[in-house]
């Protein structure tokens with residue numbers, strides 16, 4: 001795999017297009033257990049004068065149980081697309097088994113985080129959680145209530161982008 005460091009903001013638009021199509025892999029790790037789930041909602045911008053990537057995770061997810069332990073996460077956006085793998089990671093829970101093993105996707109050490117990144121061609125972000133914020137049920141506008149009929153609210157995780165790069169197959 002060839003690795004090219006990338007400019008966070010220059011890549012944001014390209015990555016957003018891909019994420020809104022099939023999603024990306026949000027990877028977490030706790031107690032030696034690595035888990036990935038599909039996400040398509042994200043924000044990228046600046047907070048506390050730093051580049052920040054925000055992901056939104058519902059309370060019911062296994063990821064929600066893991067993400068606080070490492071206080072880090074990685075986001076991998078495959079290029080070329082992996083729609084079947086994203087659909088699998090977005091419909092099975094890590095509680096039921098090791099999704100990465102089932103998919104045959106290896107993980108590799110992060111450049112700067114303890115949480116690994118997926119060893120696939122595409123864009124990779126390594127993030128350190130700076131803060132989090134649970135949605136306030138009372139603050140949801142009426143047209144959005146349909147997303148939360150089961151009260152499975154999102155928590156927002158604000159991750160400082162510690163590394164951002166693109167991996168391509170060599171040769």
Ligand SMILES: Cc1cc2nc3c(=O)[nH]c(=O)nc-3n(C[C@H](O)[C@H](O)[C@H](O)COP(=O)(O)O)c2cc1C
Nearest residue numbers: 023037038039040057058061062063090092093094
């Ligand atoms: C395209 C797509 C996008 C998704 N985006 C999100 C998201 O942004 N936040 C979220 O909590 N769940 C999202 N999901 C659902 C989770 O990926 C799904 O519930 C997954 O099985 C959770 O895995 P886990 O229990 O191993 O954490 C998405 C699913 C798909 C297919």
